[in-house]
Amino acid sequence: DxxxxxxxxxxxxxxxxxxxxxxxxxxxxLNTDLTYPLVKVDLQKALASGLENRLEIQEQKIALAQQKLNLKRIDAENQIQGKISAYYDFIGVKQDPRSLMLSTTFENAWQELKRRPGNRGIALSITIPLWDWHVNKNEVLAQKARLNKQQMALKDLEITIKRDIRNAVMELESSLKRLQLLEKNVAVAEKSFEISQKRFANGDINSQALALDRNRLSQAYNSRLNALISYKLLLSDIKRKTFYDFVNDRPVSLGDYLQVD
Known part of the structure; x- marks a missing residue:
């Protein structure tokens, strides 16, 4: 075995x-250190930190801002629009016989460019929407519906994140209480096994009874270990969901995830 x-x-x-x-x-x-920190998570701080730093919230806010810009753009398409443009043209063309060399042709064109005055001007164009069969109005209504849907999605996401963090905090508190209770069970099992060893040495019990107490002690150890693992996993889960390290009482920075040994 x-x-x-x-x-x-x-x-x-x-x-x-x-x-x-x-x-x-x-x-x-293997590190056999079974000590653990007693962490009291401030629920309000956890909720505030999670809503402020979660990437899902930031992405939804960016998408919401884009929808607002799209609404302004669509609404502006039905307004009077004006455009002013200026131009200045250079003219340097001269009709020469084809028998002339290419360099001579370019030289003559350059002379004409310097001799002739340039064309200049300013153009003003105005677009006035007269009748679009309510196309723009319907597009605005459709965009407002999309904007409202985006706002509802943001609120729903915030509620989901709050519920997720609240559940994690409650599970952490329950896990800590269970861990502390199992530590007491370990102390009782150790004391019971110690007494059984003395009774076995005195011949009061047989080896089968001693083995049963040893199995109870092993089960108590395993239960405490599983509870400790669960407790530390929940601490890490809250750190990931809130971007706040409640063990060291400090916000989580990007460098914490980019450290290279």
């Missing part, structure tokens, strides 16, 4: 290295 357990440990270590994208020749060191 011990040899099979060693093989299983190596197999899982290789799978972990592959998931972390590290070489299979690298070693994996």
């Amino acid at each position: 011990y040899d099979l357990a060693l093989v299983e440990v190596k197999r899982r270590a290789d799978a972990l290295k592959q998931m972390l994208n590290i070489s299979l020749q690298d070693s994996v060191v």
